[in-house]
Amino acid sequence: MAKAPAKKATTEPAKSNRERPSEPERYKASKEELLEFYKQMLLIRRFEEKAGQLYGLGFIGGFCHLYIGQEAVAVGLQSGLDGDKDSVITGYRDHGHMLAYGIDPKVIMAELTGRGAGISRGKGGSMHMFSTEKKFYGGHGIVGAQVSLGTGLAFAHKYREDGGVAMAYFGDGAANQGQVYESFNMAELWKLPIIYVIENNQYAMGTSVNRASSEDQLYKRGESFRIPGIQVDGMDVLACRGAAEEALAWVRAGKGPIILEMKTYRYRGHSMSDPAKYRSREEVQAVRDKSDPIEAVKRELEAMGVKEDDLKPLEQEIRKIVNESADFAESTPEPDPAELYTDVLVESY
Amino acid sequence: MAIELKMPALSPTMEEGTLAKWLVKEGDFVKSGDILAEIETDKATMEFEAVDEGTIASILVAEGTDNVKVGTVIAMVAGEGEDASSPAPAPAAEAPAQEQKAGESEAPAPKKAESGTQQLASSKASTVSDPAIPEGTEMVKTTVREALRDAMAEEMRADDRIFVMGEEVAEYQGAYKVTQGLLDEFGPKRVIDTPITEYGFAGIGTGAAMGGLRPIVEFMTFNFAMQAIDHIINSAAKTNYMSGGQMRCPIVFRGPNGAASRVGAQHSQNYAPWYASVPGLIVIAPYDAADAKGLLKAAIRSEDPVVFLENELLYGRSFDVPRLDDHVLPIGKARIVRAGKDVTLVSYSIGVGVSLEAAETLAGEGIDCEVIDLRTLRPLDTATVLESLKKTNRLVVVEEGWPTCSIASEITAVVMEQGFDDLDAPVLRVTNEDVPLPYAANLEKLALIDAAKVVATVKKIA
Numbered sequence: 001m002a003k004a005p006a007k008k009a010t011t012e013p014a015k016s017n018r019e020r021p022s023e024p025e026r027y028k029a030s031k032e033e034l035l036e037f038y039k040q041m042l043l044i045r046r047f048e049e050k051a052g053q054l055y056g057l058g059f060i061g062g063f064c065h066l067y068i069g070q071e072a073v074a075v076g077l078q079s080g081l082d083g084d085k086d087s088v089i090t091g092y093r094d095h096g097h098m099l100a101y102g103i104d105p106k107v108i109m110a111e112l113t114g115r116g117a118g119i120s121r122g123k124g125g126s127m128h129m130f131s132t133e134k135k136f137y138g139g140h141g142i143v144g145a146q147v148s149l150g151t152g153l154a155f156a157h158k159y160r161e162d163g164g165v166a167m168a169y170f171g172d173g174a175a176n177q178g179q180v181y182e183s184f185n186m187a188e189l190w191k192l193p194i195i196y197v198i199e200n201n202q203y204a205m206g207t208s209v210n211r212a213s214s215e216d217q218l219y220k221r222g223e224s225f226r227i228p229g230i231q232v233d234g235m236d237v238l239a240c241r242g243a244a245e246e247a248l249a250w251v252r253a254g255k256g257p258i259i260l261e262m263k264t265y266r267y268r269g270h271s272m273s274d275p276a277k278y279r280s281r282e283e284v285q286a287v288r289d290k291s292d293p294i295e296a297v298k299r300e301l302e303a304m305g306v307k308e309d310d311l312k313p314l315e316q317e318i319r320k321i322v323n324e325s326a327d328f329a330e331s332t333p334e335p336d337p338a339e340l341y342t343d344v345l346v347e348s349y
Numbered sequence: 350m351a352i353e354l355k356m357p358a359l360s361p362t363m364e365e366g367t368l369a370k371w372l373v374k375e376g377d378f379v380k381s382g383d384i385l386a387e388i389e390t391d392k393a394t395m396e397f398e399a400v401d402e403g404t405i406a407s408i409l410v411a412e413g414t415d416n417v418k419v420g421t422v423i424a425m426v427a428g429e430g431e432d433a434s435s436p437a438p439a440p441a442a443e444a445p446a447q448e449q450k451a452g453e454s455e456a457p458a459p460k461k462a463e464s465g466t467q468q469l470a471s472s473k474a475s476t477v478s479d480p481a482i483p484e485g486t487e488m489v490k491t492t493v494r495e496a497l498r499d500a501m502a503e504e505m506r507a508d509d510r511i512f513v514m515g516e517e518v519a520e521y522q523g524a525y526k527v528t529q530g531l532l533d534e535f536g537p538k539r540v541i542d543t544p545i546t547e548y549g550f551a552g553i554g555t556g557a558a559m560g561g562l563r564p565i566v567e568f569m570t571f572n573f574a575m576q577a578i579d580h581i582i583n584s585a586a587k588t589n590y591m592s593g594g595q596m597r598c599p600i601v602f603r604g605p606n607g608a609a610s611r612v613g614a615q616h617s618q619n620y621a622p623w624y625a626s627v628p629g630l631i632v633i634a635p636y637d638a639a640d641a642k643g644l645l646k647a648a649i650r651s652e653d654p655v656v657f658l659e660n661e662l663l664y665g666r667s668f669d670v671p672r673l674d675d676h677v678l679p680i681g682k683a684r685i686v687r688a689g690k691d692v693t694l695v696s697y698s699i700g701v702g703v704s705l706e707a708a709e710t711l712a713g714e715g716i717d718c719e720v721i722d723l724r725t726l727r728p729l730d731t732a733t734v735l736e737s738l739k740k741t742n743r744l745v746v747v748e749e750g751w752p753t754c755s756i757a758s759e760i761t762a763v764v765m766e767q768g769f770d771d772l773d774a775p776v777l778r779v780t781n782e783d784v785p786l787p788y789a790a791n792l793e794k795l796a797l798i799d800a801a802k803v804v805a806t807v808k809k810i811a
Binding site for chain 1: 458510538543544546548549550551552553554555556558559560562579580584588589590592593594595596597599627629631651652653679680681688694699725728
């Protein structure tokens with residue numbers, strides 16, 4: 001007896017009648033804007049390469065997590081923010097987000113080398129950097145903590161009615177932390193203005209998404225809290241910027257939080273001490289060859305009539321900035337011993 | 350036989366309550382589940398339901414009566430076939446005050462679930478007035494609970510960046526009624542009920558503080574704050590240092606701490622030593638209502654993250670609170686609450702009452718104790734302790750908490766390092782037993798400190 005054909009309708013999930021954000025459009029950048037993106041992404045890449053080099057030379061200690069490969073995410077998203085009122089928070093892989101927010105590479109690199117001129121006076125290190133002036137709230141070393149803290153920043157925006165939006169970055173690893181979902185729940189309950197950015201670089205340290213996440217489509221992780229999610233090509237800076245526009249429109253309209261899952265890839269190890277046993281060299285090389293975010297912008301610029309040679313002066317300028325920041329970071333003195341006891345408390349009791 | 354309806358205990362710590370309203374009258378027939386009366390405890394107004402069927406024969410305690418002791422017979426119910434019109438004269442038809450007296454003598458009191466915490470809940474007030482309070486200031490009897498609420502309300506009136514968040518702080522009026530009335534005055538924007546999600550809301554509060562607000566995060570008890578301790582320590586306490594002084598976190602984490610009454614090990618821990626070990630935090634644990642108010646106001650104004658440890662057993666105790674427009678006390682200053690010359694007793698929170706009670710007993714035996722209330726546990730006012738030691742040359746630390754790695758351990762170390770030459774005897778500790786707090790009343794009693802243990806310990810060295 002022939003089987004009755006399965007009814008197609010039963011295999012498809014019921015369509016929700018809740019309002020959803022539209023599918024974001026790729027951002028239409030002018031040549032100048034695209035050049036600016038290129039410049040920022042290249043700055044991050046060269047800065048991180050230099051940091052890796054200084055680590056190898058023993059100038060940088062402890063943990064050092066490089067952003068190489070993920071540059072399009074921070075640059076594309078943060079280009080859409082209003083620097084005067086929006087706030088940003090992230091985890092320990094934070095150099096790129098700071099550079100994308102226009103923070104001086106010198107004080108970042110000097111923090112990495114643990115010098116008194118570092119942005120945290122040498123007391124934070126790679127994972128703990130902040131700029132309240134730029135509304136960059138860290139730089140947090142505990143996986144997932146920035147999600148609750150960022151939700152608190154959004155709470156403050158709403159409480160003060162200052163029109164600001166908080167952008168909280170976290171990885172595919174942090175996406176499995178319990179506090180993330182506690183925060184999702186309250187953010188949606190209270191309609192907080194926050195964009196949760198999951199930078200899915202495929203590996204939580206050495207554990208691939210598939211080995212760690214029962215639902216590996218991380219943009220769906222807000223579903224049970226009624227938070228919509230969008231999956232974005234995180235290797236395409238214009239797709240990232242386009243997603244930022246859509247997400248910001250949603251949040252600024254008072255519709256509550258939104259999730260952006262940025263599909264990206266980190267070329268380097270989790271930290272400098274990564275044995276890289278969990279993936280093949282070929283896998284990394286294939287991404288570099290086919291999907292590199294900086295090469296993609298370069299091709300796009302070429303299509304706009306910017307020749308490789310035209311980019312040379314810009315690339316030289318960036319090398320100069322990075323080398324100067326490294327020289328500064330190597331030569332500027334370590335913190336004064338008296339700094340050991342400062343900043344523990346704000347007040348004296 | 351007529352059934353006695355007795356004043357029920359509606360919470361682990363309730364000893365008396367107000368019979369707010371009768372919802373039945375004499376002659377009414379009631380069956381199980383019917384609501385008979387509304388009873389107001391120090392925490393909430395509760396409904397009192399019938400368990401048995403019958404006719405209300407007589408109401409023995411009129412509505413509106415305050416301070417009705419738990420166990421007092423408040424009404425008689427006649428069962429089926431009984432004459433409801435002439436109930437057997439009940440012994441409890443006396444006034445509540447007499448009932449209490451009877452209970453204290455040999456009247457066969459009902460076998461109550463006693464608690465070892467009763468030995469802690471001395472309402473001893475300090476004998477030395479606070480030097481911070483001007484001479485001649487009018488004093489108002491206030492419960493610790495009200496003092497804490499008043500502190501929050503006064504600060505919230507003065508600074509609209511301050512808000513309160515936590516479980517049941519708003520519509521329920523506070524799980525322990527500490528935030529009672531705040532929702533009415535400040536509205537839902539500033540008095541915020543959270544889901545049961547300590548890690549999450551501690552993080553949101555901390556982030557809001559980093560973002561420029563001044564949150565007061567209430568934990569229903571500090572036992573639950575263990576779920577959130579990562580944000581208290583890693584996010585709130587360390588960020589100012591890690592950021593080279595850029596990122597401030599002016600937040601108050603507050604709630605009851607320490608043993609409550611008959612609630613078992615998971616709800617009965619003193620976290621003071623845990624938090625007091627962390628640089629970057631301020632840790633405060635007041636004893637009386639005036640300190641609760643003055644120090645909570647100071648905590649809210651502080652630019653630093655504060656862990657403010659209250660005590661459930663003290664919430665309902667009344668103490669004198671100065672009637673001042675702005676009663677704010679300094680953080681980091683201990684107070685001599687009883688002057689003496691023979692032995693120094695150092696304590697904090699509920700241990701201060703135990704110490705004062707012991708000091709009184711010892712005074713009767715010719716041993717004159719000086720009692721120091723540390724008030725702030727970080728930074729610790731070691732100067733006041735060492736100064737007292739110079740005078741008495743003997744020191745005992747009294748702590749309602751475990752002995753190992755305790756505040757008592759810390760005081761002992763400080764005295765060894767900085768006061769060794771002033772010691773005429775070893776420093777001794779009176780602490781809880783080194784076990785999880787048991788539920789059984791007799792074991793609970795054995796596990797906790799009491800004045801007798803302090804007296805015995807002092808006698809070893811005095």
